Amino acid sequence: MEKRLIKKNTLTGIAGKMADEFKVWAPVKQEENVIFSPLEKNEQPFFAYLNSKNAPKQIFFPHTETLMKYTSTPKGMVFAAEENKADKTVLFGVRPCDAHSFALLDMLFDQEKYKDQYYINKRNNTTVITLACVEPPYATCFCTSVDGEPVDDKGADILITDIGDNYLVEFVTPKGEKLANYFGETKADAAAETKKKEIAEKAKQAIKSKIPAHEIKPILDVNFENPIWATIHGKCLACGTCTWMCPTCHCFDISDEVKGNDGVRIRSWDSCMFPLFTKETSGHNPRTSQKERWRQRVMHKFKYYVDNFNAIACVGCGRCVMSCPVNLDIRKVVEDIAKIK
């Protein structure tokens, strides 16, 4: 597909122009955090960022989403489906690991057995523009251990790579190509592509944090009852920050909020780290302690997802590593599991 070159100072302008036609989500600076947020009129995106504090998954899978509404009338309940409308959206400047997470979430929300229209609608209406990591942003990045790369187009419709003097813009999907007119006229030459390959290789080598993510799958297959599970969770606060920040965590809760005669059914994020997550109506909780909850977190990412979709449900962004308030480091957990004989 097509490749073009753009000047390095044009990115903000392009995002601004797109904002006339689309809802543009981009990284913005909010006090000390960089987060993804829809650009307001004349708001400047912050492209000099490392990665965003929160994962951009909320664009397709919001923290709280109305599924349907109902009203109690003298003649009985009247139900109304939520409109489920999705604006034409551009997600501008996600990192390759986060774009990779969309490919992983698609496997779940858009599969043969089940199609989640709420997710799919937003996903279909959104063009994902990835900004490659020519230098890995953090020492905690470990994308190369989980099938990712710092310069990678997985999950992207357009990939932008800084190749020194210019940005190389690659249109990865037909959806991406539709936005080609925003990116000038200059066609990329062979030299630009060679340059990009070199940069991609260098960035890959620069990832120093490595975990045996694939290696632990056969170990997890046979070690559901291993004593190691009693040694991981002790300091865990069960705060769920790791799952809130994670681009691939996708568990949710469905509840009704009722005011007077009107009710809404909402879906909101939930977390395997919360005791309430598995508590049953009877009061019984099959996962009795944080031990079982942490086992679930590891199993889901490195075994169940592999069993179900042949993919690891972690993209190596390192957010959970950096955000865990008590430094419960999933990299160390995986390493320790790899040592089980």
Next chain:
Amino acid sequence: MENIESKLREEAKRLLLEKRADIIVGYEKGTLPLTATPCFVSTEAEADKLVYNELCTQNLAKYVHDLITAHKNSQKRVKPEDRKKKVIGVVARGCTTRSLIIHLQERQYERDEVYIIGVPCEGYVDKKNLAKALDSAEIIDGNLDGLQLKIKTAAGDKTIAVSDVIAPNCAVCRFNNPIISDIMVGTPAPVKNPATEYDKISEFEKKDIAERWDYFTKEMEKCIRCNACRQACPSCYCPTCFAEQSQPQWVGIGEDKSDTQVFQCMRLFHMVGRCVDCGSCISVCPMGVDLRNYLKKIDKDCWELFGTRAGSSMEEMPPLGKFSEQDKEDFIYNP
């Protein structure tokens, strides 16, 4: 601060060997540069991982409560005569001992179920202050050299004095040495600057209602309702938090702004006479919500109206646990 690590490890080994504690809650080196993290030591060999320095952030009293509660629950189905007591050892500085006092006064466990290894405190390094001092450059490596942080960042090397980046609560701490302990490791540290502890709050109080409300709503909008603040707080130990009750449901779980505000207000009000200003809730908050502004206001009111400071003495009754005819109450009618 003097290096007390070797003494601390020795003491921990002795406690385990003499069976005076079944498990010891302390700190170990973290996996990220310049971090320490809570750890649990139940064998002598494990005691060698204990560290204690200005990178130790969390108030460990939370874990004492967790461990004792879990143990008691596990004993429920054991015949009374066969029940065993479990003693939790804990590395405790001033604020940690204040939280232990609150637990003891609130009858959460008996004094002989906890063995307190008191340690002095010079204040801990605040992640946000450190990030500011480093212009948010990523820390690649670093070590603590006396009271100096020697840091390698993505933007070059830097040396920063610990005292320049300690947490705001530590900078004005009145109780930086253990209030109660079974043994003290190290010599008491000089008291900080408590005379200024309410300065910022007094400034804030002077603002008009609209301005205060704007600040409150702005801060609460950052909150993602992860509950890390509650989970880290030693005083938040309810088996089921009001925020998770469903019959009746006090607060919604969605993103409605007012639900978040109500959750925070209710948690704050549950902290009257129970917040020890350890800063744990603030240090764990992933979004940097300014909770301390409100916690400190509650602390100030509690001091000015009832003359008590949370967990500051074993003998003094907590403000919500006592009544006197002289108690101020006019503020209820004329706020």
